[in-house]
Amino acid sequence: MNLAPTEEQKLLIESVERFVEKDYPFEQRRELAASELGYSADHWATFAELGWLAIPFPEDQGGLGGSITDSCLIAEQLGRGLVVEPYLWTVILGGHLLSRSGRGDLVEQIATGVLQTAFGFAEPTSRYNLASVETSAADSGGWRLNGHKAVVFNAPAADTIIVTARTAGDPRDEEGISLFLVDPKDPGVTLRDYPTVDGLRAAEVILEDATGELLGDAGAAYPLVEETIDRGIAVVCAEAAGIMHTTLQMTREYTAQRKQFGVPLSKFQVLQHRMADMFNLTEQSISLSWVAAVKAESEDSLERARACSAAKVFIGKAGRQVGQESIQMHGGMGMTEEMPISHYFKRLTLIDTLFGNRDHHQRRYSDLLDDKRFAA
Amino acid sequence: MNLQESPELQSFREEVRAFLADNLPPDIKQKMEMGQSLKKDDYQRWMKILAGRGWLAAGWPEEHGGPGWTPAQRYIYDEEYGRHSCPRVLPFGVTMVGPVIIAFGNEEQKAEYLPKIANSDVWWCQGYSEPGAGSDLASLKTKAVKENGHYIVNGQKTWTTMAQYADWIFCLVRTSDEGKPQEGISFLLIDMKTPGITVKPIVTMDGGQEVNEVFLDDVKVPVENCIGDENKGWTIAKYLLGHERTGIAEVGKSRRQLQRVKDIAAAETIDGMPLIEDTAFRGKIAEVEIELLALDATILRMVSAEGAGKPPGPEASLLKIKGVELQQAITELLLEAIGNYGSPYIREAMDHGWNEPPIGPEYAAPVAPHYFNWRKSSIYGGSNEVQRSIIAKMVLGL
Ligand SMILES: Cc1cc2nc3c(=O)[nH]c(=O)nc-3n(C[C@H](O)[C@H](O)[C@H](O)COP(=O)(O)OP(=O)(O)OC[C@H]3O[C@@H](n4cnc5c(N)ncnc54)[C@H](O)[C@@H]3O)c2cc1C
Numbered sequence: 182m183n184l185a186p187t188e189e190q191k192l193l194i195e196s197v198e199r200f201v202e203k204d205y206p207f208e209q210r211r212e213l214a215a216s217e218l219g220y221s222a223d224h225w226a227t228f229a230e231l232g233w234l235a236i237p238f239p240e241d242q243g244g245l246g247g248s249i250t251d252s253c254l255i256a257e258q259l260g261r262g263l264v265v266e267p268y269l270w271t272v273i274l275g276g277h278l279l280s281r282s283g284r285g286d287l288v289e290q291i292a293t294g295v296l297q298t299a300f301g302f303a304e305p306t307s308r309y310n311l312a313s314v315e316t317s318a319a320d321s322g323g324w325r326l327n328g329h330k331a332v333v334f335n336a337p338a339a340d341t342i343i344v345t346a347r348t349a350g351d352p353r354d355e356e357g358i359s360l361f362l363v364d365p366k367d368p369g370v371t372l373r374d375y376p377t378v379d380g381l382r383a384a385e386v387i388l389e390d391a392t393g394e395l396l397g398d399a400g401a402a403y404p405l406v407e408e409t410i411d412r413g414i415a416v417v418c419a420e421a422a423g424i425m426h427t428t429l430q431m432t433r434e435y436t437a438q439r440k441q442f443g444v445p446l447s448k449f450q451v452l453q454h455r456m457a458d459m460f461n462l463t464e465q466s467i468s469l470s471w472v473a474a475v476k477a478e479s480e481d482s483l484e485r486a487r488a489c490s491a492a493k494v495f496i497g498k499a500g501r502q503v504g505q506e507s508i509q510m511h512g513g514m515g516m517t518e519e520m521p522i523s524h525y526f527k528r529l530t531l532i533d534t535l536f537g538n539r540d541h542h543q544r545r546y547s548d549l550l551d552d553k554r555f556a557a
Numbered sequence: 558m559n560l561q562e563s564p565e566l567q568s569f570r571e572e573v574r575a576f577l578a579d580n581l582p583p584d585i586k587q588k589m590e591m592g593q594s595l596k597k598d599d600y601q602r603w604m605k606i607l608a609g610r611g612w613l614a615a616g617w618p619e620e621h622g623g624p625g626w627t628p629a630q631r632y633i634y635d636e637e638y639g640r641h642s643c644p645r646v647l648p649f650g651v652t653m654v655g656p657v658i659i660a661f662g663n664e665e666q667k668a669e670y671l672p673k674i675a676n677s678d679v680w681w682c683q684g685y686s687e688p689g690a691g692s693d694l695a696s697l698k699t700k701a702v703k704e705n706g707h708y709i710v711n712g713q714k715t716w717t718t719m720a721q722y723a724d725w726i727f728c729l730v731r732t733s734d735e736g737k738p739q740e741g742i743s744f745l746l747i748d749m750k751t752p753g754i755t756v757k758p759i760v761t762m763d764g765g766q767e768v769n770e771v772f773l774d775d776v777k778v779p780v781e782n783c784i785g786d787e788n789k790g791w792t793i794a795k796y797l798l799g800h801e802r803t804g805i806a807e808v809g810k811s812r813r814q815l816q817r818v819k820d821i822a823a824a825e826t827i828d829g830m831p832l833i834e835d836t837a838f839r840g841k842i843a844e845v846e847i848e849l850l851a852l853d854a855t856i857l858r859m860v861s862a863e864g865a866g867k868p869p870g871p872e873a874s875l876l877k878i879k880g881v882e883l884q885q886a887i888t889e890l891l892l893e894a895i896g897n898y899g900s901p902y903i904r905e906a907m908d909h910g911w912n913e914p915p916i917g918p919e920y921a922a923p924v925a926p927h928y929f930n931w932r933k934s935s936i937y938g939g940s941n942e943v944q945r946s947i948i949a950k951m952v953l954g955l
Contacts, residue, residue: 305917306826308896313828331917332897353828375916378902378925385916441693451942501889508932512691512940513716513768516761516933523762527929534892534899540837 184471190254196231197255201262207521213265214380218338220266229294234272238280243289249273249412253419253474257467260423263525265380267297270335273416274300277409278343278360282397287341299339301330301386302406309537311345311406312355316388318346324393326361326369329385336384337374339365344386345406348399355403361393379528404482411489414536415477418470418492421532425463425503428525432456432507435514435522446510455506462499469495487549490542497533497542504529562633570633577641580606584909589642592923593909594765597680597722603644604677614651614675616804621659621667622675628863631804632856639809647719649681650674652804654727657744657793661785670746682723684714684747684771685794692943694729695738695791699773701730701745703780708732708745710753710776716937720756720769723749728773729790742790746782753777761933763926764904798939805873805938806880808853814887815849818842821894821920832894841893845886852879871951874944881934881941888928899925 186194204224213221228234236251238244252273259268271291275298279287290296307313316328326346336342342363350357363370369391372384397405433456436446446452469492476488504526508515515522533539549555562570585599607613615634617623626634646652655674658666673679690697699712710730720726726747733741747754753776759768785793819842822833832838856876859869892899898917905911906922915922935941949955 303897308825308827308832310828332900373916375901375903377900378929379900381900383900440689441691441696443693449942451945505932509935509941512936513686513933516768516930516936518760518762518764523929526932527762530892530928531900531925534896538893538896540835540893544837 184468184475186254190251193236193251194254194258197233197258198261200227200231201258201264205262205264207263207524210263210265210380210524214376219376219382220338224264224266226294228266228268229292233268234276234294235292237272238276238288238292242280242285243292244280248474249415249477250471250474252412253415253470253477256416256419257423257426257470260420261427263380263424263427263521263528267335267338269413269416269420270300271296271298271339274298274409274413275339275341275343277412278396278405281405281408282360284396296341297335297339299333299336299342299384300409301333301336301342301344302410303331303333305329305331307331309541310353311410312358312403313353314345314347314358315352316344316346318348318359318361318393320348320399324361324395326363326388326391326393328388330388331385332377332383333386334377334381334383336365336372336386337382341365342370342386343396344388344393345402346388346393350400357400358403358406359399360396360402360405362396363388363391363393367392377531379531380524408482408485410536411485412477414489414493415470415473417532417535418466418473418489418496421496421500421529422463422466422470424525424529424532425459425466425500428503428507428522428529429456429459429463431522431525432459432510435511439512439514452510455510459503459506462503466496466499483549483552484555487546487555490537490546493537493542494539494546497539500529500532566629566633569630570637573634573637574640576610576612577637577643580610581641581643582606585644586642588909589644591909591920592907592927594907595644597719600644600647601677601680604646607646608675608677613646613677614655615646616652617655617659617675621655621671628860632860635804636809639807639811639813642813645810647680649683649718649723649727650677650679653683653797654681654746657727657784657797660796661744661793665781666784679724680719680722682717682720682726682749684717684720684726684728686716687713688715692940694794695742697729697731697742699728699730701732701743701778703732706780708778708780708783710745710747710773710778712773714771714773715769716759717756717769717771718767720749720771721758721766725749726754726771727784729794732790733788739791741788742794743787744784744790744793745778746784747773747776747778751776751778761930763930764902765926765930806852806856806876807884808849808856808880811849811880811883811887814884814891815842815846817920818887818890818894821891821918824918824920825894825896838893841890845883845890848879848883848886852876852883855879871947874939874947874952877939878941878944884934885931888924888931891924892928895921895924902926 232245233255235245236247237249240246276291318324318326330344342365344361345358346361347357348359369389371387374384377383439446473488473492476485479485507522508526511522514520585603604613611624614623619625658670687697701708701710726749728745728747729742730745731741732743753774755772757770758766760766823831825832827835898921901916
């Protein structure tokens with residue numbers, strides 16, 4: 182038992198840390214988020230060169246045979262710099278779906294940085310239920326898809342979009358869900374692009390007799406979808422933990438230099454205690470995100486689900502408190518677009534709604550409460 | 558003890574309700590209900606309508622152009638006001654500088670400024686905070702030096718809400734460096750058209766532009782524009798802090814917003830059923846509603862005491878703290894309710910007349926920005942920390 186990064190992982194952490202420190206000043210993040218593409222193609226190429234895009238994939242698919250834990254450690258550091266590059270969407274979600282569906286050809290393109298993907302798993306009324314799929318696919322000498330995929334992150338930049346669609350069963354059945362690749366340029370695919378409140382890009386993806394390429398077996402995709410989203414949860418929890426870390430540092434520094442009543446704000450005990458609470462929450466968030474990272478790889482899907490949901494609940498709550506407190510302690514300055522802290526706060530807020538919020542995962546966790554293996 | 562309203566109060570309530578319902582312009586009402594941003598003209602039109610009825614300066618005595626209501630009437634008015642989707646009455650004129658002029662102004666000042674405030678002819682803004690003087694307001698540095706019948710004012714104000722629209726600004730300025738910092742502050746009224754004033758916008762994290770920096774560079778202000786005695790501005794600032802506090806919790810507005818949560822939760826679905834039927838979410842609504850009841854009952858107690866001649870003192874800080882905590886909790890519930898559609902951000906979607914189809918449900922666009930924006934409420938107007946210190950020191954004597 183050892184909940185600590187290996188020597189090799191430490192080197193990886195250092196390399197991401199160096200990138201964020203040297204090559205990712207906040208002003209650049211601001212410009213990238215406002216740019217046409219929404220992120221930097223050059224940075225993406227750098228990620229590929231450094232091997233970060235290849236890490237979680239098996240070697241026979243052009244990967245480095247690393248683990249999701251490695252990816253989480255990368256994400257934690259990226260979170261510290263509030264990096265907007267689409268690591269989560271392309272590598273963690275898209276890459277895993279393709280990898281597990283035997284599409285080494287495409288995984289290799291992700292690993293080398295030439296392919297961008299997006300995963301449309303939500304629909305306008307699905308909320309956080311991954312089995313709630315109304316988009317339909319029918320085979321009439323080639324698959325045709327009809328439906329609406331909601332808030333698909335990175336879709337505007339994606340070369341290929343992976344979507345869930347129903348090939349059998351009723352709207353909320355786990356059975357009968359399939360995965361398809363769709364080409365954003367297909368005449369049956371309409372994207373409505375938009376920026377998101379936390380500085381990313383997404384789109385509503387409307388499918389009208391869109392051509393789809395089946396990924397894996399028809400009707401049997403649900404377990405893979407759930408596994409992929411759990412890995413996404415582990416990674417976004419790591420990102421959130423990194424964001425909390427920076428948020429606390431910024432608050433600490435700000436209150437130490439801002440004077441009121443003749444003393445630095447950091448001398449007021451009431452603020453000290455609240456920063457101590459922010460510290461407690463941040464440390465526990467890091468810990469649980471590491472547990473989720475390790476368990477995300479588990480063969481046992483319930484064990485995986487339990488750890489990922491636990492992390493998501495805890496980090497949703499912690500992120501809310503850490504974020505709100507950081508703004509409060511910055512006073513008026515915290516309210517401004519100009520200060521980086523407000524951008525950290527916004528991303529931290531929206532992470533709770535990604536892949537299911539606190540309520541959703543508390544319910545998912547509660548469903549496993551009676552399982553004897555997990556007795557606390 | 559009795560929670561029954563007298564027949565007179567009941568008919569007063571009817572009158573208020575009918576007036577607000579009949580006179581709120583439909584386009585403004587629609588903007589309010591959709592959470593869209595209001596323009597200067599929207600506020601002005603609405604405040605003019607209230608002024609026409611004599612209700613704009615709702616807390617003022619009759620002799621100065623107010624309705625001269627009792628505390629109970631005022632409470633009912635606030636409650637009904639909150640129930641309707643009316644824009645808020647901007648506080649800078651009627652609840653801030655107006656009462657100051659009533660309490661500290663001389664006859665000429667009263668005659669000059671009060672009618673224009675009660676009539677909504679002049680747009681005011683508040684110039685207290687400075688880059689170095691926030692919670693520690695008494696450390697303010699903007700200097701006013703007397704010279705040939707004028708003050709020459711130099712310095713910088715910041716966070717000035719809606720200064721870009723304002724005709725006049727009321728400022729706390731330093732007129733003396735002697736003694737304690739509180740002893741050298743004066744309260745000045747300054748015409749925004751005076752040469753030397755520059756207004757620069759500050760963009761808030763929701764993308765909105767409601768606060769500004771105001772630079773004052775050799776601004777000439779007639780000495781007649783000083784309210785109260787020179788160097789007695791701190792007394793005035795403190796008076797304002799303690800004035801008309803029962804309205805600050807904005808319970809009526811929270812009630813309306815909570816209804817909005819319920820409406821949206823009825824429209825949203827979770828696994829095929831309305832979100833409002835989900836036990837966890839329902840529980841959270843109930844929790845907030847109970848807090849709101851506790852706050853409202855506390856206000857009613859204070860209003861009753863005030864009716865018996867005992868207006869609330871510093872304990873009214875409770876209302877500011879709990880009031881904004883509830884408002885903020887409601888903005889969180891709204892964000893939770895809309896699920897995935899909290900993410901899209903199209904600034905123009907919050908403007909009236911944006912003609913493209915909404916992304917997700919039409920109520921979704923303003924929700925996340927509103928949540929972000931409303932973090933301000935525990936910072937301004939005396940932060941929650943400052944309010945707790947007031948309770949600790951002035952109520953509990955700690
Ligand atoms: C949207 C918005 C609109 C505003 N509108 C106006 C306006 O129209 N006119 C105007 O004059 N001002 C306005 N303000 C300014 C507002 O009043 C100040 O932001 C407020 O007084 C806090 O000051 P500060 O921002 O400098 O924060 P600081 O005073 O630097 O405080 C930072 C944090 O430290 C806490 N803190 C400070 N001192 C203590 C202490 N002794 N003990 C414990 N905690 C402490 C504060 O509560 C806060 O959480 C506005 C502010 C905002 C955000």
